[in-house]
Amino acid sequence: MESLTILRQRVQDTPFGYAVAVFFIVIALVLLYKLTTRTDIPYIKNLPEIPGALPIVGHLLQLGDDHATVCEKWWRQYGHSVYQIRLGNTRAVVVNSFADCKKMLVSNSQALIDRPTLYTFHGVISSTKGFTIGSSPWDDSCRNKRKAASTTLNKAMMKNYYPMFDLESYCILRDLHRDSQGGDLEVSVRPYIQRYALNTTLTLCYGIRMDEVYDTLLREILHVGSAISLLRSHSENYQDYIPALRYLPNNEKNARSKELRDRRDKYLDALLNKVREMIKKGTDKPCISAAILKDQESRLTGVEVGSICLSLVSGGFETIPGTLVSCIGSLATPAGQAFQDRAYEDIRRCYPDLREAWAKDFEKEDVPYLNAVVKEAGRYYTVSSMSLPRKTVADVVWNGAVIPKKTMVLINAQAGNHDVDHFGPSAPQFNPERWLSLSEKSTWTETPTPSPAHLSFGAGSRSCPGAIIASKLIYSALFRLLSLYRIEASPDAPPNTDYVDYNEIKSALVAIPRDFRVKLTPRDGSGDMTMEVLAQGKERTGGFYKE
Numbered sequence: 021m022e023s024l025t026i027l028r029q030r031v032q033d034t035p036f037g038y039a040v041a042v043f044f045i046v047i048a049l050v051l052l053y054k055l056t057t058r059t060d061i062p063y064i065k066n067l068p069e070i071p072g073a074l075p076i077v078g079h080l081l082q083l084g085d086d087h088a089t090v091c092e093k094w095w096r097q098y099g100h101s102v103y104q105i106r107l108g109n110t111r112a113v114v115v116n117s118f119a120d121c122k123k124m125l126v127s128n129s130q131a132l133i134d135r136p137t138l139y140t141f142h143g144v145i146s147s148t149k150g151f152t153i154g155s156s157p158w159d160d161s162c163r164n165k166r167k168a169a170s171t172t173l174n175k176a177m178m179k180n181y182y183p184m185f186d187l188e189s190y191c192i193l194r195d196l197h198r199d200s201q202g203g204d205l206e207v208s209v210r211p212y213i214q215r216y217a218l219n220t221t222l223t224l225c226y227g228i229r230m231d232e233v234y235d236t237l238l239r240e241i242l243h244v245g246s247a248i249s250l251l252r253s254h255s256e257n258y259q260d261y262i263p264a265l266r267y268l269p270n271n272e273k274n275a276r277s278k279e280l281r282d283r284r285d286k287y288l289d290a291l292l293n294k295v296r297e298m299i300k301k302g303t304d305k306p307c308i309s310a311a312i313l314k315d316q317e318s319r320l321t322g323v324e325v326g327s328i329c330l331s332l333v334s335g336g337f338e339t340i341p342g343t344l345v346s347c348i349g350s351l352a353t354p355a356g357q358a359f360q361d362r363a364y365e366d367i368r369r370c371y372p373d374l375r376e377a378w379a380k381d382f383e384k385e386d387v388p389y390l391n392a393v394v395k396e397a398g399r400y401y402t403v404s405s406m407s408l409p410r411k412t413v414a415d416v417v418w419n420g421a422v423i424p425k426k427t428m429v430l431i432n433a434q435a436g437n438h439d440v441d442h443f444g445p446s447a448p449q450f451n452p453e454r455w456l457s458l459s460e461k462s463t464w465t466e467t468p469t470p471s472p473a474h475l476s477f478g479a480g481s482r483s484c485p486g487a488i489i490a491s492k493l494i495y496s497a498l499f500r501l502l503s504l505y506r507i508e509a510s511p512d513a514p515p516n517t518d519y520v521d522y523n524e525i526k527s528a529l530v531a532i533p534r535d536f537r538v539k540l541t542p543r544d545g546s547g548d549m550t551m552e553v554l555a556q557g558k559e560r561t562g563g564f565y566k567e
C-alpha cells in the first residue's frame with residue numbers, strides 16, 4: 021500500500037511519469053470502449069450506420085418498445101432505407117422501403133434462409149420441445165419440418181378442410197348471434213375470432229377443437245402463447261443482446277420463461293397424449309400428429325412432430341385475430357361503412373341466394389371486393405411489424421457493401437407496407453379499393469399485382485407457409501359476418517384504427533389489437549335470414565368433429 025502511494029507520488033512528480041499514466045489511461049479507455057462496443061459482426065463498410073449508439077446497449081434504448089416505427093423514422097430522417105444498427109452486442113441490418121424489402125428477400129432468397137438464435141427464446145423456452153419452424157435455424161431438420169408444414173397448408177389441401185372452415189366460421193356467427201341477443205347488445209369480437217383461429221390449427225394438428233369461447237384449455241393456450249411471443253420480441257429481452265444481464269441474481273426473465281415453458285409443455289403433452297389415446301381407441305380424426313404417429317416410416321422424430329404442431333398453432337392464433345379483428349374495426353367506423361356496403365353488394369351480386377352461398381363460400385374466394393378487403397387488412401395492419409428476423413448464410417452484396425454471412429437482417433414490414441413511394445400518397449389509409457378497378461359494367465375487378473402484394477407474410481425462402489389458409493380463414497369469416505350483419509362501432513368503445521396505435525402492446529412480436537365493441541344489425545332488418553342460415557349451418561356442421 022505504501023509502495024503504491026510512493027509510485028503514484030513519483031509518477032505525478034515527473035513529466036515523463038505523468039505522460040505514461042495518461043497513456044495507460046487512454047489505452048485502458050480505448051480498450052474499454054472497444055470491448056463495450058464490440059459486436060458479433062464487425063462494422064459493415066459502405067453501409068450507413070445510425071448515429072448515437074451507446075457502449076454496451078448500442079441502439080436498444082433509442083429503439084424503445086416500437087422498433088418498426090423508430091426504424092421507419094430513421095429511414096426518413098437519414099434518407100437511407102437500408103442501414104446498420106447495434107442491438108447490444110449484435111449487429112443488424114434493417115431494411116425499410118417496399119422495394120428494398122422485396123429485393124432483399126426475393127433476390128437473396130437463399131442467402132437469407134437462416135434465422136438467428138436468441139438466448140431467452142432458444143436457450144430457455146425451447147430447451148425442452150425444440151424450436152418452432154419460424155424460429156429454427158436452417159438445417160436438415162428445419163427443411164423437413166417446413167416441407168411437412170407446407171404440404172399440409174398448400175392450396176390443393178384446402179378442399180380437405182372445407183368442413184372445418186364451415187363449422188368454425190358458423191360457430192363465430194352462432195355465438196355472436198346468441199351473445200349479442202340478435203344484435204341488441206354490443207359485443208367485442210376478438211374472443212370469437214381467437215377461438216376460430218386456434219380451433220382451426222388445433223383441428224389440423226390434433227383433430228381436437230373446443231366449442232366454448234371461454235374454454236379453460238383454449239384460454240390457457242392463448243394466454244401462454246401470447247406471453248411467450250413477448251419473450252421473442254427484441255425490445256422485451258435485453259438479455260439476448262447484453263449477455264451480462266443473464267447472470268443477474270433473481271433473473272425474472274428466466275424464471276418467467278421457465279414457468280411458461282412448463283405450462284406450454286403440459287398442454288402440448290396433453291394434446292399429443294389425447295391423440296395417442298384416440299388412435300388406440302380408433303377414434304382419432306385425420307390430422308398431422310395422428311398421420312405421423314401412425315406412419316412407421318416417417319422421417320420425422322417425435323420432437324419434430326411436436327415442433328410442427330407447435331409452429332402451426334402458434335403461427336395462426338395471434339396473427340389471424342390481429343388482422344381480422346382490426347379489419348372488422350376499420351369496417352365498423354363511419355368511413356368503413358361505405359366499404360362494408362360495397363362488399364355486401366358484391367357478395368349479393370356473386371351470390372343472390374345467401375343459403376346457397378353459405379354452403380360453399382369457402383370453396384372459392386370469388387367475390388372481388390371481399391378479396392380486396394382481405395388483402396388490404398393484411399397490408400394495413402402489419403401484425404408482425406418487424407416480420408421474423410433472418411440471418412445470412414452467405415455474403416450479400418448490397419449497393420457496394422458486403423453484408424457478411426451470419427448477419428441478422430430485420431425486415432421492417434410495417435414501413436414497407438406503408439411506403440408512399442410504392443403504394444402512393446394514400447398508403448397511410450385503409451382503403452380496399454386500391455386493389456380494385458371498376459369495369460365498364462360497374463362491377464369490381466381485382467387489379468393484378470406482382471407478388472408479394474404486401475409484406476405481411478414475408479417473402480422468399482422463409483415466407484409464411486400459412487398465407488393461403490390465413491387468407492381463406494379471414495375471407496370466410498368476413499363473408500359470413502358481412503353477409504348477415506351491418507357492423508357499427510360502439511360510440512362508447514370504438515376501435516382504434518391507426519396502423520401503429522391499434523396495437524396495445526408495441527413490444528410484442530405479433531400485434532394485440534386494443535379492445536373495442538361493435539353493434540351488429542341484421543342486414544335483412546327482421547333477422548329472419550340470419551336465423552334461417554344459422555339453422556342450416558347447424559344442420560350441415562352438426563356431425564362434424566363432435567366428441
Ligand code: HEM
Binds near residue numbers: 153156333340407481
Ligand atoms: C394473418 C395471418 C398470418 C401472418 C400475418 C403471418 C406472418 C408470418 C410472417 C411475417 C412470417 C415470417 C416470414 C419471413 O420470414 O419472410 C411467417 C412465418 C411462418 N408462418 Fe405465418 N402468418 C400468418 C398465419 C399463419 C398461419 C395460419 C400459420 C399456420 C397454420 C402460419 C405458419 C407460419 C410458419 C410455420 C412460419 C415459419 C416459416 C419459416 O420460418 O420457414 N402462419 N408468418
